[in-house]
Amino acid sequence: xxxxxxxxxxxxxxVALIGRPNVGKSTLLNCILQHKLSITSAKxxxxxxxxxxxxxxxxYQTIYVDTPGVxxxxxxxxxxxxxxxxxxxxxxxxxxxxILDRCRWTADDENWCHYLKQIGLPIILAVNKTDRLPDRxxxxxxxxxxxxxxxxxxxxxxxxxxxxxxDKLELEVRKYLPSGIxxxxxxxxxxxxxxxxxxxxxxEAMIEYLHQELPYVSRVQVEKFYWTSKTKDKxxxxxxxxxxxxxxxxxxxxxxxxxxxxxxxxxxxARQSLQHQFKSLVCLKLxxxxxxxxxxxxxxxxxxx
Ligand SMILES: Nc1nc2c(ncn2[C@@H]2O[C@H](COP(=O)(O)OP(=O)(O)O)[C@@H](O)[C@H]2O)c(=O)[nH]1
Ligand SMILES: [Mg+2]
Numbered sequence: 119x120x121x122x123x124x125x126x127x128x129x130x131x132x133v134a135l136i137g138r139p140n141v142g143k144s145t146l147l148n149c150i151l152q153h154k155l156s157i158t159s160a161k162x163x164x165x166x167x168x169x170x171x172x173x174x175x176x177x178y179q180t181i182y183v184d185t186p187g188v189x190x191x192x193x194x195x196x197x198x199x200x201x202x203x204x205x206x207x208x209x210x211x212x213x214x215x216x217i218l219d220r221c222r223w224t225a226d227d228e229n230w231c232h233y234l235k236q237i238g239l240p241i242i243l244a245v246n247k248t249d250r251l252p253d254r255x256x257x258x259x260x261x262x263x264x265x266x267x268x269x270x271x272x273x274x275x276x277x278x279x280x281x282x283x284x285d286k287l288e289l290e291v292r293k294y295l296p297s298g299i300x301x302x303x304x305x306x307x308x309x310x311x312x313x314x315x316x317x318x319x320x321x322e323a324m325i326e327y328l329h330q331e332l333p334y335v336s337r338v339q340v341e342k343f344y345w346t347s348k349t350k351d352k353x354x355x356x357x358x359x360x361x362x363x364x365x366x367x368x369x370x371x372x373x374x375x376x377x378x379x380x381x382x383x384x385x386x387x388a389r390q391s392l393q394h395q396f397k398s399l400v401c402l403k404l405x406x407x408x409x410x411x412x413x414x415x416x417x418x419x420x421x422x423x
Contacts (some may be wrong), residue, residue, distance in 0.1 A: 129295040130179040132170075134207050136234075137217035138226035141239050141248040146217060146278035147184045148172045150288060154395065155308055156184045157322035168207055170309045172302045178292050179300040182215075205233075213294045214241045215287070216270075220251055221260045230270050240294045241270040244287055249277040277278070313340045316392060320360055320404070323388035324373070327380065332372060333412055339364045345398070356398040363409045373406045381406065 135143040144156035151171045169184045185207050208214065216234060218227060236243055243264060248254060254275065261273045272290050276283045302309070317338040324336060342359035364370050374381045385404050392400045 123414055125246055128177045128179070128298065128300055129292070129371070130181070130298040130300050131212035131295040132181045132183060132210055133213045133215055133291055134183050134185060134211040135215050135217060136185050136207075136230065138224065138230065138415040141217045141219045143217055144169075144184050146215075146244070146246065146284070147182055149278045149281055149284050151180060151307055153307055154391075155310075159322065159325045161325055172308060173288070174293050174300060174302070174304050178213070178295060179302065180291055180295060181301070183211060202326045210240070210415065212238065212296055213291055214267075215244050215291065216241055217244045217246050218264075220245065220247050221256065234266060241268065242287065242290055243268075243270050245273065246278055248275045248282060249280045252254050253259075272389045283383070302339075313343050315344060315395060316340050316358055319391040319395060320362070320384075320388045320402075321382045322391065324362070326387060327384050328373065332364075332369060333387070335365050335369065336373070339363060354398050356392070356396050356400045357403075358400060359394065359403045360405075362404060362406045364406060365410055365413065367408055370406045370408055 135147060137143055138227075140160070142158075144158040147156045147169070148154050148158065150173055155171045169185060171182045171184065173180045173182065175263070214234065214237070216230065231277070240341045245257065245261075245264075251257070257275055264270075271294070274283055274287050275286055276289060278284065298353070317340045320338045320340075321336070324338075337359045338341055340358060341361060342357060344357050346355050346357060347353065362373060364373060375383075381404055385402055388404075389400050389402045392402060403411070
């Protein structure tokens with residue numbers, strides 16, 4: 119299973135970060151890149167499409183692919199789309215990092231286990247959130263049990279939140295990178311555009327401040343994204359205009375809130391994240407628009423990819 123050629127100069131490969139929703143896949147990607155690339159939340163269904171994060175270290179280039187969680191209610195077209203994204207990623211990667219939440223093992227984990235047994239890729243188990251274990255001693259017998267469930271090359275306890283042993287996980291991943299030229303520039307962190315990252319940060323603020331299903335039936339479309347130097351003190355200012363699409367007028371009212379208060383809060387939170395991400399002052403303008411049935415429209419779903 120080790121593809122490395124001792125005579126090769128450089129190594130480059132794709133690594134899927136997979137696991138059921140909320141185990142910490144996006145938090146792990148951000149921790150590895152030491153940069154917020156993928157939005158995270160305590161609520162489920164945050165990551166919608168695959169996000170590739172690139173880490174180059176000397177001769178090694180590792181391309182991590184963060185995947186959406188597999189959705190239970192697969193009847194909805196948006197959920198079916200997210201499941202396809204998560205599954206099809208396994209066809210393009212060299213290594214799988216399967217993330218588990220401490221000793222928890224659910225029917226979703228069982229399903230992943232069944233699926234992964236058939237794919238013939240090196241699998242590394244990352245047992246996450248160990249910072250929340252009062253005693254790490256309970257992990258050892260669990261690891262024995264895990265080894266009986268699936269043939270993996272390593273089991274590593276980590277915490278994506280505190281970075282505990284994330285470096286160890288990265289070193290393990292490197293062992294299985296195939297020989298090959300680097301596909302991305304040394305300083306490039308993602309294949310995603312700034313416009314995509316901006317729309318994700320706005321969506322993250324919506325997930326934070328809106329309850330229940332609403333953020334999941336909304337879509338953010340960035341219409342304008344440009345820098346000007348029109349501030350009084352001639353500092354660079356990033357102008358972002360975005361539309362929030364919802365499915366009906368009732369949802370529109372909720373997003374806007376009484377007297378526009380809710381939208382103001384979302385905008386203010388999103389602006390802070392955008393300023394941090396783009397290291398610039400940001401002027402953010404948001405509009406809420408209705409597009410009935412967008413989440414069942416195949417053309418729009420394709421645009422999410
Ligand atoms: N305590 C703790 N919380 C974590 C850790 N990793 C992720 N989380 C939290 O778990 C929740 C889900 O994380 P997220 O990365 O969005 O999960 P994903 O759905 O698998 O991408 C968030 O609230 C994270 O802050 C960890 O190592 N320790
Ligand atoms: Mg995620």
